[in-house]
Amino acid sequence: MEQKILRATEVNIEKAARVIRGGGLVIFPTDTVYGLGCDAFNREAVRKIFVVKGRDEKKSLPILIADKKQLKMLVSDVPPLAKELMKKYWPARNSTAPVRSRSLKPLNRTSSSQ
Numbered sequence: 001m002e003q004k005i006l007r008a009t010e011v012n013i014e015k016a017a018r019v020i021r022g023g024g025l026v027i028f029p030t031d032t033v034y035g036l037g038c039d040a041f042n043r044e045a046v047r048k049i050f051v052v053k054g055r056d057e058k059k060s061l062p063i064l065i066a067d068k069k070q071l072k073m074l075v076s077d078v079p080p081l082a083k084e085l086m087k088k089y090w091p092a093r094n095s096t097a098p099v100r101s102r103s104l105k106p107l108n109r110t111s112s113s114q
Contacts, residue, residue, distance in 0.1 A: 020038060020045075021039065023045045025038050025052065026038070036049055036053065040063045040074075068086065071086075
């Protein structure tokens with residue numbers, strides 16, 4: 001597996017996006033730790049994260065999104081508390097919305113039986 005460390009420039013961010021679109025993984029800095037990311041809709045890429053991290057497949061993975069438009073791609077219903085938090089804190093550098101949906105389960109699991 002090819003590994004590269006790149007500075008966060010526009011060109012390099014586009015390179016990382018191509019890796020993600022191609023089913024690869026990227027490591028990126030957050031405000032406190034480094035994250036391991038992939039295309040959440042690509043089952044093989046999600047499987048790679050479980051393998052690399054040695055993570056139990058019964059534990060779901062978080063999906064980071066930028067805005068409400070992306071949220072609508074993932075869930076059909078947003079609880080009232082989550083809506084209040086998003087209204088108050090989005091957009092922001094750090095945001096968490098406690099949204100859980102049955103429709104996300106298949107994205108976070110490598111087994112087709114779940």
